[in-house]
Amino acid sequence: METDQTILERCDLWGCIQCGKCTGGCPLSFKTTLNVRRLIYEALVEGDVNPDGMEELWDCTTCGTCVLRCPKEVEPVDVIVALRTELVDGGIIPPTIRDALTSVFRYGNPSLMQPEERADWAEGLGVKSISDGADVLYFVGCIPSYDDRVQKVAKALVKAFHKAEVDFGILGVEEKCCCNEVRRVGEEGLFEYVVEEQQELFSSCNVEHIVTTSPHCFNTFTNEYEGLDIKVQHYTQFVAELIDNGKLAFTGELNKVVTYHDPCFLGKQNAVYDEPRKILQSIPGVEFREMDRTRDRSLCCEGGGGRMWGEGTNPEERLATSRFEEVLSVGADIMAVACPFCLLTFDLAAKAGGYDEKVQVTDIIELVAEVI
Amino acid sequence: MPPKVGVYVCHCGINIAHTVAVQDVARAAAGLPDVAVARDYIYVCSDPGQQSIQDDIKELGLNRVVVASCSPRMHELTFRRVIQEAGLNPYYLQIANIREQCSWVHSERGSATEKAKEVVAAAVSRARLLEPLEEREVQVTRAALVVGGGIAGLQAALDIADAGYIAYVVEKESTVGGKVAQLGLTFPTLDDAGTLLGEISERVEQHPNIEVFTNSELVDAEGFIGNFQVKVHRHPRHSDKGAHSDNAEDLAPAESVLELGVGTVIVATGFDVFDASLKPEFGYSVYDNVITALEFEQLSSPSGPTGGEIKIDGRTPEDVVFIHCVGSRDRNLGNPYCSRICCMYTAKQAHIVREKLPEARITVFYIDVRAFGKGFEEFYDQVREERVRYRRGNPSEIYRRGDRLVVRAEDTLLGKPIEVEADLVVLAAGIVPREDAGQVAGPLKLSRSEDGFFMELHPKLRPVDTTTDGVYLAGCCQGPKDITDTIAQAKAAASSALIPLSLGRVRVESVTCAIDPLLCSGCGLCAEACVYGALALDGRTGLMTANQVVCKGCGACATACPSGAIVVKHFTPDQILAEVEAAI
Numbered sequence: 001m002e003t004d005q006t007i008l009e010r011c012d013l014w015g016c017i018q019c020g021k022c023t024g025g026c027p028l029s030f031k032t033t034l035n036v037r038r039l040i041y042e043a044l045v046e047g048d049v050n051p052d053g054m055e056e057l058w059d060c061t062t063c064g065t066c067v068l069r070c071p072k073e074v075e076p077v078d079v080i081v082a083l084r085t086e087l088v089d090g091g092i093i094p095p096t097i098r099d100a101l102t103s104v105f106r107y108g109n110p111s112l113m114q115p116e117e118r119a120d121w122a123e124g125l126g127v128k129s130i131s132d133g134a135d136v137l138y139f140v141g142c143i144p145s146y147d148d149r150v151q152k153v154a155k156a157l158v159k160a161f162h163k164a165e166v167d168f169g170i171l172g173v174e175e176k177c178c179c180n181e182v183r184r185v186g187e188e189g190l191f192e193y194v195v196e197e198q199q200e201l202f203s204s205c206n207v208e209h210i211v212t213t214s215p216h217c218f219n220t221f222t223n224e225y226e227g228l229d230i231k232v233q234h235y236t237q238f239v240a241e242l243i244d245n246g247k248l249a250f251t252g253e254l255n256k257v258v259t260y261h262d263p264c265f266l267g268k269q270n271a272v273y274d275e276p277r278k279i280l281q282s283i284p285g286v287e288f289r290e291m292d293r294t295r296d297r298s299l300c301c302e303g304g305g306g307r308m309w310g311e312g313t314n315p316e317e318r319l320a321t322s323r324f325e326e327v328l329s330v331g332a333d334i335m336a337v338a339c340p341f342c343l344l345t346f347d348l349a350a351k352a353g354g355y356d357e358k359v360q361v362t363d364i365i366e367l368v369a370e371v372i
Numbered sequence: 373m374p375p376k377v378g379v380y381v382c383h384c385g386i387n388i389a390h391t392v393a394v395q396d397v398a399r400a401a402a403g404l405p406d407v408a409v410a411r412d413y414i415y416v417c418s419d420p421g422q423q424s425i426q427d428d429i430k431e432l433g434l435n436r437v438v439v440a441s442c443s444p445r446m447h448e449l450t451f452r453r454v455i456q457e458a459g460l461n462p463y464y465l466q467i468a469n470i471r472e473q474c475s476w477v478h479s480e481r482g483s484a485t486e487k488a489k490e491v492v493a494a495a496v497s498r499a500r501l502l503e504p505l506e507e508r509e510v511q512v513t514r515a516a517l518v519v520g521g522g523i524a525g526l527q528a529a530l531d532i533a534d535a536g537y538i539a540y541v542v543e544k545e546s547t548v549g550g551k552v553a554q555l556g557l558t559f560p561t562l563d564d565a566g567t568l569l570g571e572i573s574e575r576v577e578q579h580p581n582i583e584v585f586t587n588s589e590l591v592d593a594e595g596f597i598g599n600f601q602v603k604v605h606r607h608p609r610h611s612d613k614g615a616h617s618d619n620a621e622d623l624a625p626a627e628s629v630l631e632l633g634v635g636t637v638i639v640a641t642g643f644d645v646f647d648a649s650l651k652p653e654f655g656y657s658v659y660d661n662v663i664t665a666l667e668f669e670q671l672s673s674p675s676g677p678t679g680g681e682i683k684i685d686g687r688t689p690e691d692v693v694f695i696h697c698v699g700s701r702d703r704n705l706g707n708p709y710c711s712r713i714c715c716m717y718t719a720k721q722a723h724i725v726r727e728k729l730p731e732a733r734i735t736v737f738y739i740d741v742r743a744f745g746k747g748f749e750e751f752y753d754q755v756r757e758e759r760v761r762y763r764r765g766n767p768s769e770i771y772r773r774g775d776r777l778v779v780r781a782e783d784t785l786l787g788k789p790i791e792v793e794a795d796l797v798v799l800a801a802g803i804v805p806r807e808d809a810g811q812v813a814g815p816l817k818l819s820r821s822e823d824g825f826f827m828e829l830h831p832k833l834r835p836v837d838t839t840t841d842g843v844y845l846a847g848c849c850q851g852p853k854d855i856t857d858t859i860a861q862a863k864a865a866a867s868s869a870l871i872p873l874s875l876g877r878v879r880v881e882s883v884t885c886a887i888d889p890l891l892c893s894g895c896g897l898c899a900e901a902c903v904y905g906a907l908a909l910d911g912r913t914g915l916m917t918a919n920q921v922v923c924k925g926c927g928a929c930a931t932a933c934p935s936g937a938i939v940v941k942h943f944t945p946d947q948i949l950a951e952v953e954a955a956i
Contacts, residue, residue, distance in 0.1 A: 020781060023782040069768045
């Protein structure tokens with residue numbers, strides 16, 4: 001990205017009519033001074049925006065609600081990312097986010113973990129390497145590879161794949177961060193560098209079909225990896241198909257009331273709303289209940305856009321807390337998610353708010369794995 | 373007489389002259405064979421421009437004229453009249469399009485000028501071979517078809533009928549009145565819509581010159597201005613009055629197809645209301661107390677389910693929120709236009725809520741208030757003074773809190789996010805083209821503009837005409853408008869439709885096909901190619917014949933004819949080849 005251009009030149013903003021739907025819909029607007037509508041106005045009338053001292057720029061979770069709501073096809077979130085780019089280029093960046101970026105550059109993951117340990121979670125599970133040839137590349141992602149809690153999601157997915165006799169492989173220690181969040185914190189250069197490496201890796205392994213754990217990897221592969229001519233699916237899409245065509249059958253029952261929280265990068269940004277629900281509703285015994293704010297009106301967990309690495313200007317108020325109130329109000333025992341970030345943020349919020357005794361936060365595929 | 377050609381190169385202000393060296397083009401044209409004079413002028417279509425052509429015809433004895441200017445769609449008829457007034461057959465004119473097909477699409481002056489020279493040379497080459505054609509007229513069927521029995525169609529039918537001609541109204545629904553029949557009060561005068569409609573529909577009912585067919589649809593149309601033959605599909609349960617029906621079958625309650633002959637057609641098919649569930653953030657169809665403005669009309673109507681009391685689930689709302697621009701001004705949805713009526717009907721509905729609920733808190737969320745009509749701004753003033761709170765910002769989401777709704781927005785003037793609790797939310801759903809618009813567009817060959825509404829021939833100069841001669845537009849089928857503008861346009865459409873009816877004769881196409889009986893074998897391939905049904909086999913001679921009134925001169929038959937027996941006048945092979953040869 002050319003950073004000597006003004007914000008107005010870099011982001012196509014002239015269509016904006018200042019209707020306020022972006023800030024009005026921003027899930028964070030009540031807990032931050034960040035107001036993207038005002039930033040756009042400033043860019044329009046002043047020609048540029050100076051991001052110096054705007055700590056609140058790091059509050060944005062890049063959930064995409066502003067883009068979804070805008071009636072004039074302006075992409076407000078671009079302004080925030082572009083301003084972050086200016087800050088990053090000038091070296092003004094929260095230390096935790098800087099560490100994550102350095103880690104992605106050095107180790108291929110944002111968590112300062114060793115690359116050679118990336119596939120340790122799969123030991124003994126009989127998972128082959130994609131270089132041995134397979135129909136499907138299971139792109140695990142950084143958090144499911146390294147985080148104790150989320151590794152269970154990867155293992156559950158492997159169980160489902162085996163059960164459905166899916167011919168799949170993983171990149172193993174070769175796998176690198178997809179860089180969806182890297183791009184969103186404004187490190188465009190690192191994003192482009194990794195994209196190139198990743199694309200070469202995909203083509204050297206003759207990958208034709210990718211299934212991801214995370215909606216974030218799914219999003220960037222689908223929408224941002226230029227020239228990537230590979231079928232990409234989030235696992236909920238793939239598993240829903242397996243259930244549909246009879247390849248994945250349930251053997252047990254789950255007698256629970258389950259609700260579902262739409263991840264922003266799956267729902268709002270990629271309109272995958274039905275498949276996760278389809279999976280949950282097909283589990284024998286499950287009573288599925290919708291919360292009030294679902295699908296296009298779902299709430300953000302605050303885990304995206306680099307917020308996993310930085311807590312923002314107002315860490316006391318969590319959107320996740322009000323989400324649990326909603327889960328309880330529909331009488332659900334389980335809040336199912338389909339995103340590693342959602343899983344971790346809700347897990348944390350459940351413990352902090354004392355909800356963990358009333359509500360179980362789990363990934364959809366973990367529920368599936370229990371009954372196959 | 374040997375050809376003597378005059379060439380007139382137009383600057384079109386700077387439209388052409390900015391990109392094309394018009395003097396050079398005129399100079400080059402002067403050197404072409406048989407060209408007696410070549411001039412350039414700032415606007416050839418202006419009075420002095422026209423005059424100079426007529427002077428040259430008289431003084432220099434020109435017998436062919438080439439005008440190098442805009443598209444022939446713009447001014448071919450103008451210049452045909454110009455040379456006709458000077459004594460030439462109008463078909464001795466050739467237009468060279470150096471604007472749309474040259475100056476507007478090129479930027480490099482040198483090559484654009486060269487291209488213009490070639491376009492003019494081709495036109496001159498063809499002009500030398502032009503032949504005179506006869507101008508012909510036919511009788512007009514003195515009746516009009518009105519498609520759609522809403523307020524636009526009814527008003528248009530009344531004007532046609534009042535002028536002394538027959539009007540047939542075809543209405544898809546079982547009753548006339550359209551959307552206006554669903555409204556309570558109108559803005560800004562607070563007249564009762566039912567009374568307004570009643571005045572018109574009663575006159576329609578009683579008018580001896582009007583025949584209304586309800587539960588009926590236009591399914592086919594053939595012919596041309598002055599003489600259309602239309603087919604109307606009549607579904608059972610129709611309840612027309614049949615004043616002019618001399619066909620007893622019309623009254624039969626079975627499916628039937630009615631054939632009508634008319635001289636002109638007025639299309640007044642109206643609109644659909646935007647489906648608010650396509651804006652899922654507002655929870656329409658999720659929450660019972662989120663309704664559209666049209667549903668509010670029903671709710672507040674004395675004949676509605678609550679007898680006109682504003683109640684939701686038996687409860688009187690304390691907070692009522694109105695939201696502007698739902699489905700309008702929205703590029704995401706492909707509805708980029710303003711629906712033009714929502715600002716004012718919302719003001720009217722806020723006024724009604726205030727009248728019925730003096731204590732209610734009323735909030736209107738707006739982006740811009742467009743109060744452009746007569747009395748509109750004054751009405752908007754009045755409504756605000758009735759303690760209706762206007763807040764700038766279009767809400768982004770509605771969700772539930774307890775048993776109330778929360779409308780989440782940014783008040784863009786405060787620059788703050790806000791939550792407004794509400795018991796009733798009214799969405800100002802906009803106007804969209806009818807889903808079934810294609811069913812009417814097809815038979816009448818109507819064009820549609822990018823927004824999906826029927827397209828007028830010219831946005832300023834011919835707002836009720838269409839690309840099909842003799843077919844006119846009225847009301848919201850052409851684009852969003854209020855009742856006032858709808859009536860005005862209906863009267864304009866009626867006036868245009870009356871012109872051919874009152875003249876009684878229309879000019880028909882002179883450019884038609886001609887069949888050489890010595891070459892025709894009567895194979896009939898031409899008849900298969902002709903979409904107008906102009907060609908038929910003469911059983912007596914075994915040769916094809918062409919109906920010179922029905923023929924549009926499209927040339928499909930000439931292309932289909934294996935023996936080269938058909939020639940389209942004004943586009944003969946010699947003329948076209950001469951043009952091509954000069955161009956290449």
